[in-house]
Amino acid sequence: RKEVEQDPGPFNVPEGATVAFNCTYSNSASQSFFWYRQDCRKEPKLLMSVYSSGNEDGRFTAQLNRASQYISLLIRDSKLSDSATYLCVVSGKTGDYKLSFGAGTTVTVRA
Amino acid sequence: GAGVSQSPSNKVTEKGKDVELRCDPISGHTALYWYRQRLGQGLEFLIYFQGNSAPDKSGLPSDRFSAERTGESVSTLTIQRTQQEDSAVYLCASSLVFMDTQYFGPGTRLTVL
Numbered sequence: 422r423k424e425v426e427q428d429p430g431p432f433n434v435p436e437g438a439t440v441a442f443n444c445t446y447s448n449s450a451s452q453s454f455f456w457y458r459q460d461c462r463k464e465p466k467l468l469m470s471v472y473s474s475g476n477e478d479g480r481f482t483a484q485l486n487r488a489s490q491y492i493s494l495l496i497r498d499s500k501l502s503d504s505a506t507y508l509c510v511v512s513g514k515t516g517d518y519k520l521s522f523g524a525g526t527t528v529t530v531r532a
Numbered sequence: 533g534a535g536v537s538q539s540p541s542n543k544v545t546e547k548g549k550d551v552e553l554r555c556d557p558i559s560g561h562t563a564l565y566w567y568r569q570r571l572g573q574g575l576e577f578l579i580y581f582q583g584n585s586a587p588d589k590s591g592l593p594s595d596r597f598s599a600e601r602t603g604e605s606v607s608t609l610t611i612q613r614t615q616q617e618d619s620a621v622y623l624c625a626s627s628l629v630f631m632d633t634q635y636f637g638p639g640t641r642l643t644v645l
Contacts, residue, residue: 425574464623464636465575508574519591520634522567522575 422447425511427523434499434530441495442526444509453512454485454492458505459525465508468494499530534558536637538624544643545614553609553640557626565634566599566609567623575623581607582630614644 427444434440446454454471469476471483471492482495492511496503509523537556545551557564566578577591581601592598596614601607611618621641625634 464638466636467633519577519580519588521577524572524574 423523424448424521425509425523427509427526429524429526431527431529434528436499436501436530436532438499438530439495439497440499440528440530441493442507442528443491443493444511444523444526445489445491446509446511446521447490448511448513448521449487449490451511451513454483455510455520456481456483456492456494457508457510457522459508460505465522468507496528499528501530501532504528504530536624536626536635538622538637538640540640541638542641542643544645546645547616548613550610550612551614551642553611553622553624553642555607555609555624555626555637557605557607557624558635560604561626561628561635562604563627563630563632563634564601564607565625565627566607567625568593568620569623569639570620578609578622580630611642614642616644618642619644 425446432440456468457465458468459465469478471485475484480497484493506525506527508525511521539554562583564581567575569575579599580588596612599609621639623639624637627634
């Protein structure tokens with residue numbers, strides 16, 4: 422089983438729509454969770470960290486469900502510029518610096 | 533300020549040749565990571581440097597891969613006797629301290645013919 426699994430998509434949505442997707446992780450001891458964004462043929466960039474209580478950054482909302490070992494990302498009022506691949510990133514246990522990256526979920530926002 | 537830079541941006545080589553990839557982290561960042569990303573796949577951890585501590589080489593796929601870092605600056609990833617399966621984008625990232633936000637370089641796209 423992969424350490425981090427994501428639905429590859431693509432999720433094709435019209436501008437203004439809401440899109441949401443999940444990521445599951447296998448290591449129950451994982452402590453840190455992130456969403457990174459990767460544009461085509463570009464390097465990944467941090468979108469947001471994911472906190473236990475859930476957190477919001479503008480149109481983006483991230484949730485963590487430790488019991489079921491998944492994190493989610495919701496994008497409201499989608500913009501064309503949101504088209505990208507979203508990488509789920511999970512750390513190991515406390516003190517473990519290694520990050521495990523999912524293969525990504527592709528989102529395409531159409532006009 | 534300047535971000536993470538990598539060179540070359542593209543490298544095409546013949547099977548069996550050695551290649552050296554370079555990463556210049558953000559100044560002051562003590563942690564440096566190398567990852568490999570094959571087409572359509574997630575990032576695969578290769579190696580991690582933290583300050584002057586011994587690097588964690590546990591992610592290196594074979595003994596053909598090695599990496600060095602000079603203090604808290606430049607790092608080089610060397611692949612000896614390249615194979616076609618080494619073809620991928622090699623990404624370098626640095627962070628201020630470990631587990632802090634990682635900032636990625638643009639990557640080196642390696643193609644082994």
